[in-house]
Each structure stands twice: as C-alpha cells, then as structure tokens.
Amino acid sequence: MSRQTGHSDTTWQRIAIALPYLWLLIFFLAPFAIILKISFADPVIAMPPFTPTFGDDGALQITLDNYAFLFTDKLYAVTYLKSVLMAASATALCLLLGFPIAYGIARAEPETRNILLLLIVLPFWISFLLRVYAWMGLLNNYGVINNLLMWAGVTDQPLAMMYTDFAIYIGLVYSYLPFMILPLYATLERMDLDLVEAAQDLGATSTVAFWNITWPLARPGVIAGCLLVFIPATGEYVIPYLLGGPESLLIGRVLFDEFFTNRDWPLASAVAIVLIFLVVIPIVLLQRNQARATENAA
C-alpha cells in the first residue's frame, strides 16, 4: 500500500514539475518559434505578409536577409545599444531609489508596513497609459512643473523636459520602481536584524555592516528586482513613444514601426529575436553568477 502512495506521489511530483514547463512551452516557446520562423521569411504583399517556410514544391525556403539587414544598417545597432543602455541606467536608478524605500518599509512597524506596501502598489489600480499621460501633463512646457518653476521665479522660460530622454527616464523609473521595491522588500523583510547587530558588535560601523551583511544577503532581491525592471524596460514602447522626442528612437519603437507601419513582419521578427537574445544574455550571466554563489554557499 505504501508503495502505491509512493508511486502516486512521484506522479504528482512530476505533474507539479511539468506545469511550469508547460506554461513556458505554450506562452513562451511556441510564440518564440513562430516569430523565429517568420524572421527567416521574405516579406510579401499578401495575408499573411510573409512567404511560407516551405514552398509549393515542398522545398525549404528560408533567408537570412533580415538578419543581414539588421547588421548592415547602423541604425539598428545604435538603437539596440541605446535601448539597452537606457534600460540599464533606468534599472540602476530604480535600484538607487528602491533600495532605501524597500529598506525603510521592511524596518517599519508592522502596521505602517502594510500601509506603505499598499501605497507602493496603489498606482497599479490606474491604467498604465493614463499614468504616463499624466506625466505629459506634468512635464510639458506649460505643464504643472514648468508653471510652478516660472511662478516661483526659478526660470522665466519653460524648461524643455517633455520629448527628451529625461522624460523617458522619469517615465521608466516611475513605472518600474514598484517592480524593484517589492522583491527587495521581500528579501530585506526576511533578514534577521541580529546579523547586522552582530557585525557591529564585532567592530563594524553601521556603514561597514551594511556592505558586509545587508547588501550580500539582499542580493537575490537585487537580482530579481533588476531583471524585473531591465527586461521590460529594454523593449518598452509606450513610454518613449509618449514622452520621448523623435531623436529618442528606441528598439520598441522600431519594432512597432516595422510591424505596423511598414508591415515588414519578417524584419520586425528578426528585430524581436535579436532583442530577446540581448535580454536573455544578462539573465544567463546572472543565473550563472547566482549558481556559483549558491555553490560556494553549499
């Protein structure tokens, strides 16, 4: 009888393990395969607007033209670079702002803590688009901020904030900050305060204790938060579109234009595939780093 339970236990275990894989297969791998397939096709004016993978005679017809084009036109490289750099800077800013906030919440009284957490997630109740629009109202030349500055006599001409990289940073940091704060909070809240005191007891000042104890122990939260910000920020479309200027061309915008304006699905797919790899590489690096860290821990 015990054998029977043992058997069904492993069956259930297998199912439990299989579920996330199934999820990945359906919602990540399958779309990825479709996009990958399209990226090797030629554009045609038809529906769908690309050539089939196998011709009428059954022969495989794939082309690397789209990728070649990405590498020949410098615009793409520049745009990728700019997108990654901007996302990385926004991630760094989010970390800089988010860490003290998460730390403050984790150390607050339990009742205050819940209120503060609620305030962090409260903006999610309003549509993302509306919130970005609200920033337009704040940042534009005759917006709230400029009016206030001019009224206070700080400047007599409106500062050009709208349609600049500055506005994009504001939008990115504002929108993604909660994704940094929440995982950081989760690790900091679990951390035993005695550890920091023990370090101080052994001769570390508060600052040294922070870098020796709090920071390394918060690393899983830092990594999770950075990924949660960096990945969506790299391909972000709405924020640069609404807040950025014509010169702030980012890869999300390029992708959108290729798909919908030029209807060049194969090229757009190639752009997307390269973007995925650009985003996947840091994850793999971080994961390996993490694995090495746990190996050392073991």
Next chain:
Amino acid sequence: MTARSSNSAFIEVRKLSKHFGDFVAVDAVSLKIERGELFSILGGSGCGKTTLLRMLAGFETPTSGQVFLDGVDITNQPPYERPVNMMFQSYAVFPHMTVEQNVAYGLKKERLPKEETASRVREMLSLVKLDDFGARKPNQLSGGQRQRVALARALVKKPKVLLLDEPLAALDKKLREHTQFELMNIQDELGITFVVVTHDQEEAMILSNRIAVMEKGRFEQIGTPKEVYEFPRNRFVADFIGTINTFDGVVQNSGDGIVTVASDECGQSLRALCDKPPKNGSDVCIAVRPEKIFISQYKPDNHEDACLEGVVEDLGYFGNLSLYRIRLATGKVVQVSSQNRRRSIERSFDWDDNVYISWRPRSALVLEP
C-alpha cells in the same frame, strides 16, 4: 573628563533604566561585577534581561544611568568601540560566510595581520572543537555547532566581557548539560568575565559565581547561588528559585534570634531562626524547602523541631529521590523530597499513609508575606 567608577568593580552599572514609551523595561538597576566572574542574570520571560544586556553591549541607549567598564564610562560608546562582545540568543551566525570567515570577521575589522588572524581563528576553532568545520557554511551545521561558532566568533576578539543571551536555550537537554560545563571550562581557561542571561534557574545555579534575580525590570536579589537559594531575600526569589513551602502567620514571640509564628495554615505555631526578628504581631511567612523536611512514619521525639501530621496525597519516584505531597489536617499541602538512599523495590510510604513531617528551626526562613 571621563567619570571614573567609585571603586574597583570591573563592571559597574549605576541606576540604569530603559523606557520604551510608557513601558519601563529596566528600572534603575545597579550592579557590580568583578573581573573574571561568571555572572548570571536570571528572570522570567519579558522581565528585561535582554534589554539590560543590550545596554551593556551598546545596542540600546539607556534612558538614564551609566555603565562603567574597567573604570571607564562606556554608557555612550557605540557597540563597535566597546571592548565587549555579545553572543546573540539567535546566534546570528552570518549565513553567507564559512565558519572560518565568521570567526575571522571581528579580527578583520580590527585590521589584524593575516597570519595572526589565521592563527587566532585556528586556535579558537580548536578551543570550541570545530577544527574540521572551518570551511563549512552555517546551514551545514547543527544547532550546537552554530552555537559554538557564535561563541568562537565573540571570544576570538579577546573581549573584556562576553555577554551571552540565553546561550543554551535552543539546545536539547543532554547537549545543554554538556555545554554548560564546556562554557565554564572555557571561561576558566580564558579568564574572561561572562555575563549570562537565562530564564533557567538550574542553569544559573550551576554556571555562575553570582546570580542577579530579575523581575519586572528590577533586581530582587544579587548573591551567590547558595545565598540566593538558602537565603532568599523575599518570597518572589524563594518561589522563583527551586520549590519552597510557605506558611503564612503572625509573629507571637521573638527573642534570642528565634521567632515563633502562629500559623493557621498548619494549625500550630512554627519556630524559625532569624537574625532580624520582626515585631510581635506582624504578618510574616515561614518558608521551608522540600529537601529540608524529614518524613517519618512515627512522631519524632525531638521537641525543638517543627512537626506536622498529614496524609500522603501524592508521590513521585525520580530514581535518585522521591517527591511527596502531604496534605495536612488544615487542607494545606506540603511538598517534601527525600533521597532514596537504600536500594529497595518497596515504597517507604504509600498513598494515604499517615505520616509526620518535621524540620529544624534553622532550616526555616522568615520572609515578608
């Protein structure tokens, strides 16, 4: 500029208080501890032991009062500057560092040369018998081993004082007994002053040179384990340390260092030795420990002793000793313990046996009610 302590006590705590809002966690306690002493602070949960210890370590700022160490006022020194180390109740072993790194941490902060750090760490690991565990991470250690890492980590700094917050509370009984003696040996070997916080009276009795019994943020009594056990200053201490029988009564007569107390609870008058006899007619309580009471089948003929008659209501066999609960005619129940000196399968006394219990006047204490 630095105020010197009045006399040569190694640690002196003067009227130290800690308030959390309206709540008084530590209430103007004063204390002197000698160099090399193993001093225990004993009290129930929430009486303020940890708060007091944290003020000695520098983690809590006292609301008022001062702490002197070796003649220097350290009241306002931050923890990292005090020549004092603490072993936390949770052990607080750094989970991301190996055992060796944990122990070396404090020395690294002192910027000691590498070779000296390494040799002192090795020495200390061997003292706590963790020689082969240097490369392990804390999650690969048992609770007892983690406790020893915490101990080594604090001791390697050669502090003037080691503060230990419930050092044995998280260990199982066998390991606890073993570790008690190990702690005493280590303390003896290094000669470092230990201040141990505990809620376990047995542990405090075994470990310490002196004990401070704490209750509601105050010290009820400070003394050697013997003093605290045999001469408790009040009823709280008597009750808290070990078991004691108490008989409330009124002083009938006092003189020649002997007090006679009429007690309704036992239906007769009891005599006890007392240096400072209370006034006639005042309410007092006579207290006797269970092991100071003799139990016999026949009435003993010594008229000096207090002697009461009762019935065995309950008994318990503990191997080395037996415990009896004797019900007197008045309904009062008295606890008696007696050594099982003879090997015998028969019980000396059985349930519902009629017995006599007696004790010498010098075994009894006179306490305030």
